Amino acid sequence: MFRSILAVAVLAILSGNAAALSRRDQTSIDALTQRMQDAESKYRDAMVKIGNADPAGQAQSDTALEDMEDVIANCMKQKGCSVPTMLSTYKRLLKLNADAEADASDEEAEDGDDHASPLTADVPEAARAAKLLADDHRFDKMVQFNPAVQAGIRRWLTDMRGPLVNSYENYQYMxxxxxxxxxxxxLPEALLFGIMAKESNGKVHSTSRAGAAGPMQFMYGTGRRFGLGDDGTGFDTRYDPRxxxxxxxxxxxERMGQLNRSIELALAAYNGGEGRALRVYQGSGGRSFWEADVYNQFPSETQDYVPMVIAAAWLFLHPNEYGLTFPKxxxxxxxxxxAQPSSIYQLTICLGNRGEREGYMRxxxxxxxxxxxESWLSAGTTINATTKIVGLxxxxxxxxxxxxxxxxLVLSNPNNAIVRTGPVTTVGMNEASGAAETEGEPALATLPPRPAKKEKPKAAKPRDHRVERGETLIAIARKFQCxxxxxxxxxxxxxxxYAIRPGQRLKLKGCATD
Structure with missing residues (x-):
């Protein structure tokens, strides 16, 4: 699009324009100038929308560029219109676009650019690049980079590299x-990523044995204090990423306000309990988390948690320094x-995994x-997806x-694979047909008839079902034809x-349980 505008503009410059202007000509030129300014404003607004992942942004940017092209074409026809002046808008946007593309090139990043986050691969992010980089450097100064953090980085880059990359991929969708x-x-974005990577690897349905739930792993009581919990429909908003x-x-x-803006102590509170963190902070006179008599008052899980979160956040900001390539x-x-009834399982199968190693279920x-x-969604239901998923x-x-x-595949029932047959008997030829045996052709052996079996009384239908680990309500409904x-x-x-838990007793009223 930019190239077509440039070609039109060059032709216009070469053609030249007369100098004498009437009032009507000047009015037309002023209108074209206003249209060009409006198109520039529309384009910049579109870049912000795209940067915020608004699907309307791309269409708006294309429309703005087409408006610019029309203005330059009309300027060529308008007496006294200065194409170079109109072209100045295009030059500004071209420079903005070029700067963004330069930021997006991971391969061309200089070795010293330790903040070349893969997030800059999105061209529209250039509009906020300066602020984001400032925030990133601020995070570097807010935490201590020490051997404990280095050990965390080592773990993320060795046996935990897979979960780190998966966390990044999951985060990009959310x-x-x-x-x-x-x-x-x-708050810095790197801190959000670090907590999410350590807590759940970016899986919104993650639930711990202690009862923490969601991508940020809130306990029920703590979540209630901050507006999370049952929204009245049976859905627990701890699982909602927003x-x-x-x-x-x-x-x-809230924690940092109590703990002298210390990220380490706030993270210790996040994992080890806010009451403990506050008592330790006040008892130590406000000293650092890394001081031995402070550090040793936290449980070993928290001592591990704090540097691991900081390490994940550090790698989020400094991937090139460690030879880490996050996927685009x-x-x-x-x-x-x-368009028709479906489930996420069914969508996952038909979408395939083009461009995604593990497909689109997550x-x-x-x-x-x-x-x-496995929940069946009726035709006409609108779900959240991406432009790529919609296309697939x-x-x-x-x-x-x-x-x-x-x-x-989704509707297949393993129980239908079991073939059930009755007892097998061998019948003589003459017995089967009622005809005499042919000379020289002996009859087939005949087994003596089995004594008639006494019919066992049918077992009573079970009135309830105990939920086993891994079972879902839909699977149970299918099993008992409910x-x-x-x-x-x-x-x-x-x-x-349809939330259920292992060990829960379900009434099977109205189910075909025999």
């Missing part, structure tokens, strides 16, 4: 939901309206935390062999999450 919450709170990030930012700022993720958000689950992977859905999931195969809505209602389980 970044437009989570990062603005930290940005508004004045809400969890907002609560996490509020929690950290096409995560522009877009709504996906289902992305779909993270963007739609209210739905279980329209290509592979609405019709055709792969769509049918995905549906068949209506999922009736089963949920009888057991006071709220849709659409």
């Amino acid at each position: 970044r437009h939901l989570m990062w603005p919450q930290y940005q508004r709170a004045g 809400a969890a990030a907002e609560a996490s930012a509020s929690y950290l700022n 993720v096409d995560a522009k958000p877009a709504p996906l309206r289902l 992305a779909l689950r993270n963007l739609n935390p209210r739905y279980q992977a 859905y329209n290509r592979w999931c609405t019709s055709g062999p792969r769509a049918e195969l995905a549906r068949t 209506d999922i809505d009736d089963l949920a209602k009888d057991n006071k389980i709220k849709a659409p999450r």
